[in-house]
Amino acid sequence: MKNPTGAFLWILVLCTATRMPAQKQGQALIDSLLSVLPAAAEDTGKVELLAMLSFNYYPINPDEGIKYGKQGLKLADELHWQPGIAQLNGHLGINYAVKADYPTAIDHFLSALNGYEELGNKNRSATTLVNIGNIYLLTADYPQALDFYLKALKVQEELGNKKGIALSLSNIGLIYKNQSDMPRALSYFSRALEINEELGLKNNMANNLSSIGIVYDNQENYPKALEYFTKALEIQEELGAKDGIAKSLSYIGSVNFHQEQYEPGLQHLYRSLELAKELGNELVRADNLSLIGAIYLAAAKDTAGNSLGRLGFNGNRRSALLQARKSLDEAIAIQQETSNLKGLAVSYESLSEVAAMLGDYENGYHTQRLFKMVSDSIFNLEKDKKITQAAMQYEFDKKEAATKAEQEKRNAIAREKMNRQKLLLYSFISGFALVLVFMWVFYRQRNRIKSEKKKSDDLLLNILPGKVAEELKITGSAEAQMFEQVSVLFTDFKGFTRLSARLGPKELVGMINECYSAFDRILEKYGVEKIKTIGDSYMAAGGLPVPNLSHAADTVNAALAIRQFMSDYNKKKSEDGMPFLEIRIGVHTGPVIAGIVGLKKFAYDIWGDTVNLASRMEASCEPGNVNISRSTYELTKDAFSFTYRGKITTKDNEEVDMYFVDKLIS
Incomplete structure (x- = not known):
């Protein structure tokens, strides 16, 4: 049973400056604002007052926040005051998001974004981009969420806003974690942690450490998961952050459970449960109760009976099962009330096993059916929206x-x-x-x-x-998808036709298989997607099926690794007096269409001028080199050293600069 609570999501909201006393918060601040509202003149000052009311109502009563937000937006429109219009749209987006009216929230956030971009307010633009990404993340539209997080990251990097950069890196890591791309998730969480450590932001450091722990937990690397959860707990205890302490204790208890360390697992979970009750955190409380029930069930299933003794049951299996049922019943009651379907499915599955072991077959059958119903509901709610152009x-x-x-x-x-x-x-x-x-x-x-x-x-x-x-698997088909920027790689062996005439079929296929197998391993290492092979031509692409910022560097690194492999391979063949293969490698970056065509032996393929130009880069390359276009060069020029080698003319009579990649700059 994995951690049901998943990774942390940081929701960043637009902050509003206030002239009210700093000590006033919540309802007290709202009352102060309402007391001065009737006497306010119909000017920008009243717009700011209504904006503050809209913002401060969102955690208390979002309906009131929407009411005052609409009043403020109407007045700002009448005054043609663009800063107020942008600000009120942002606040309305927050209130609608709290009400889970996500389409309306997106509309207001996009209006706010347009306003801030027209005003040249990059700070607010970045914040709004993050908010839009958060909405798409909450609705499981990961491609859209990633797109907005990457845009926010770009703006924050332009501003040099390290705190904002760390936030976007954390959110991007969460996208990859939710898509089960754990290596990329780990990379982004680690980069965010490094920045937060530099800034001394301990609360954010604890969040990053917990996220990294969750990645290792998903990879079943429990010692590493425990290491990072423990580091997060130490910081949260130093800060006195009770909610974070409760979550970290729950995570550690879950790892203990996976490692069959039931006694410390229960100690951590009961500590977390006590804090969750105190804080009213029903999600963590339900997770703890479900895990506690699972531990008692596991102890009862221990045929040697050692676990029962260590937990104080003295071999009494039935007592352990009854305790498991009690905890699971409590967890299920909370999960039903909070509509926590994933947690509910886990609890029902455990409870059906408990009932079976107690001989309560009627309830066991009933619970198993409930587990199936909830699992089907989860399946039907999953979605993965596609981006087309x-x-x-x-x-x-x-x-x-x-x-x-x-x-x-x-x-x-x-x-x-x-x-x-x-x-x-x-x-x-x-x-x-x-x-x-x-x-x-x-x-x-x-x-x-x-x-x-x-x-x-x-x-x-x-x-x-x-x-x-x-x-x-889910739909029986896969739609085509447009990718704005992908780095396409081609390789080809010089003189392959002549070589094939000299070698026997078995020897020739063996050489190609040895090389292509090595290429496959290299692409996997650098996160580049293999597309296909045609004879002695090998095609791959970086930046799909999940877009990322590092596709050009990933693809060039893969190309250099392939070049090095072939150099070593040919040296060994030459020393053995055997024929060898001279390779040409070309890379170009641009937009492509990707999808599946055909009726039989279907395959994932890509199309577009980018593919054709990448092939031209390879054909124009000298053996033993990596030849890239200017578009790839612009994205990687700070990471590698190059040799300029002139231009080629495309079929559209456009001239394209070419560069040999020499090496990675250390």
């Missing part, structure tokens, strides 16, 4: 039109097959529930299904990018 859709449409009708037929067959499989699975679960006494059959079957599913998923992930594979 009409400007480059025409090229993809030409390739797709010829196969669209047959593709839809194939999708329908796939969906029907999936429905039949689901029906079989539901029938199995229902039938199993009637004979719950044979629990060992269930566990064996579940493990086998899990193993087969993993094999199927691994096979699909070997063909398609993870994000595309997930969409294909």
